[in-house]
Amino acid sequence: MSKTALSVNINKVALVRNTRHLGIPSVTRAATLCLEAGAHGITVHPRPDERHIRAADVPELAALMKNWPGREFNIEGNPFQNLMGFIRDVRPTQCTFVPDSEDQFTSDHGWDLDKDGERLRPLIREAQSLGVRVSLFMDPQADAMAAAKAVGADRVELYTESFASAFGTARNDEVFAQFAQAAQAAAAIDLGVNAGHDLSRDNLTAFLRACPAVREVSIGHALIADALELGYAATVRDYLRCMAEA
Numbered sequence: 642m643s644k645t646a647l648s649v650n651i652n653k654v655a656l657v658r659n660t661r662h663l664g665i666p667s668v669t670r671a672a673t674l675c676l677e678a679g680a681h682g683i684t685v686h687p688r689p690d691e692r693h694i695r696a697a698d699v700p701e702l703a704a705l706m707k708n709w710p711g712r713e714f715n716i717e718g719n720p721f722q723n724l725m726g727f728i729r730d731v732r733p734t735q736c737t738f739v740p741d742s743e744d745q746f747t748s749d750h751g752w753d754l755d756k757d758g759e760r761l762r763p764l765i766r767e768a769q770s771l772g773v774r775v776s777l778f779m780d781p782q783a784d785a786m787a788a789a790k791a792v793g794a795d796r797v798e799l800y801t802e803s804f805a806s807a808f809g810t811a812r813n814d815e816v817f818a819q820f821a822q823a824a825q826a827a828a829a830i831d832l833g834v835n836a837g838h839d840l841s842r843d844n845l846t847a848f849l850r851a852c853p854a855v856r857e858v859s860i861g862h863a864l865i866a867d868a869l870e871l872g873y874a875a876t877v878r879d880y881l882r883c884m885a886e887a
């Protein structure tokens with residue numbers, strides 16, 4: 642069994658649902674099937690434009706998660722936009738602060754803490770005072786980990802797109818080393834490390850071998866694409882197998 646938790650991001654289930662007014666596929670049913678198959682948590686990123694997860698999904702998922710003690714609900718978003726309202730209302734296990742603009746195509750960079758650290762600090766403290774763990778979405782820069790710790794974060798989430806796109810290419814080793822160094826720098830100062838973005842069945846085992854200290858991976862796009870072919874249960878079990886092989 643892997644030491645790392647798998648949190649399934651179900652944004653893309655909502656994306657398909659939103660193209661009709663029929664309520665299918667259901668995000669709560671998707672979450673239930675993933676949890677039944679052994680996923681350790683569920684992640685959503687309710688963007689202000691509600692292109693996939695809608696505000697109304699969040700309390701429904703929070704209520705569902707109460708039936709799964711020990712499993713984690715992670716809400717991602719920008720705390721200067723709509724995220725803090727969700728945190729105050731449903732108090733998830735974890736929130737991940739992401740510096741996306743309102744119309745961002747998808748997340749594509751981590752925080753610049755020189756610029757935003759001081760305005761994040763009170764929001765981090767507020768979330769923690771509500772019992773919510775705070776993770777900061779960060780680029781894989783070892784020298785930025787101390788600043789994440791200094792503003793009060795419990796964890797960082799390393800933005801893994803560059804890992805996924807370098808995987809198996811000439812840049813493979815250089816980028817692996819960059820992630821390993823960032824994860825080690827965080828662990829050395831007792832800052833928990835999560836990771837996510839474009840992780841898949843192809844690159845997940847290699848990622849966790851390079852960064853064994855990672856506490857949680859959140860995976861959505863590739864996992865839901867696999868689930869269209871294999872079903873949620875077989876897909877989740879296969880991701881857990883990839884993690885166990887690391």
Ligand SMILES: CC(=O)[C@@H](O)[C@H](O)COP(=O)(O)O
Nearest residue numbers: 652686717739747748837838
């Ligand atoms: C924070 C992050 O890494 C994202 O992967 C995100 O949650 C995905 O967002 P979309 O599903 O809207 O692309």
Ligand SMILES: NCC(=O)COP(=O)(O)O
Nearest residue numbers: 650837838839859861862
């Ligand atoms: N935090 C990353 C996440 O939740 C899912 O990212 P992706 O697998 O959809 O790229």
